[in-house]
Amino acid sequence: MSAHPRVVVTGLGLVTPLGIDVASTWQAVLAGRSGVCALHENWASDINSRIAGAIDADLSNVLDKVAARRMDRSTQFAVIAAKQAVADAKVLTEVDPIRLGVAFGTGIGGLSTVMQQMEILAERGPDRVNPLTVPMIMPNAAAALIELEIGAQAGAHAPVSACATSAEAIAWGTQMIRDGRADVVVVGGTEAVINRLAMAAFAAMRAMSTRNDDPATASRPYDLGRDGFVMSEGAGALVLERLDHAVARNANIYAEIAGFGMTSDAHHIAAPDPEGAGAARAMIAAVTDADASMTDVLHLNAHATSTPLGDIAEAAAVRRAFGAHTDQIAVTAPKSSIGHTLGGAGAIESILTILSIVNKQIPRTINITDFDPKVELDVVRDSHRAITKSEILALNNSFGFGGHNVCVAIRNY
């Protein structure tokens, strides 16, 4: 076994278009629901992708009113998810604050606040710009506000790697505990950029689905008709804890973060390496870090964003990493239900992976009507699938623009 201490998950928090807590999101994913709707706002009317996984739930009573007005929407989601996770873990009264850390990121940050303040600047001048603008737009805002909320003093870090951000945060938090810097770390990621600039910018890359007439089926990983990702918003938070610390306080343990792998492609600023070499190395590294064999992996929660190139590249990477064992891995793509939450995705989907392990049920990938034969994977579709084995090792892939590949290996506990 490894020399480093084992790291387990003792708390979960979710804010997604399918529900503003863990239970409702999980039930919706398992039921095969879509969180994607049409954007009816005027600002979206001339953008070629006018669909998104927007959170329309009223969150105004969840956070303190004054605290909330000092946060970008992305940070509000982050703090709400983190509060859920620490409450779930019942950990705040049982950890020394100087041994409590944060690793929480965002792919883009407070872009909506930037846009609001740009408008104020243009219309009313510099002396009307909100004095809280800087702390609202800085990419470490979510990590900092969570740190303040829970009183964490072991260090608060904000990894940024586009859509791999919050998977990387899980890796950073795991490493903080392994290095002995913390006993408990709140990790995760958030995103809230359903705004005119972000939608226009991703649309300009031709990265997003234009299936505007049928929002619920627009995110369709592995389907032949897939035409891009669907923008979504939300946050996921996990409480990571050193195993003996969790056991000593008799905490509920969901699963173990068995390992992680992080690589970079050095291929292209936005396109995935079609060979999937870097992604394959990340998966191999995660399994190796978990002291496991490639053939131990039963389940993969894929990055699969519903782009024509990306889904194929990941499928190639999986086969490159696992060879013939690929056929034994049940794959699912939760972005089919949730859409793509960018910096939130790695954490949200790691939480879904954990729930799959705990509940021994893998949610289906929805919206596959015409399965792409180039995808040589066993994709769970039509209905969710039970896990029959008792020893479960699962992977969650997250890849980001810039060629960031992060794979988290999660084991049942």
Place this chain on the structure above:
Amino acid sequence: MNADEVMREMAVILDEVAGVAADQVAMDKSFTDDLEVDSLSMVEVVMAAEDKFGVKIPDEEVKNLRTVGDAVNFIVKSA
């Protein structure tokens, strides 16, 4: 607007910007010591007051506005 009216409006601003309960607001209360309005919130309070009362409160004047009464009197005088 008289001082009472300005005070009532200031209480609304302080509640919204800094979460100060209306019954805490009184002429002799210090923004920082009694009402725990930090320096960034004070900038917000000043901006909101300028918008509300159509006055300009220069930065060098803000230092002199220690209490709610100081602000109310300045606004009444300037409006």
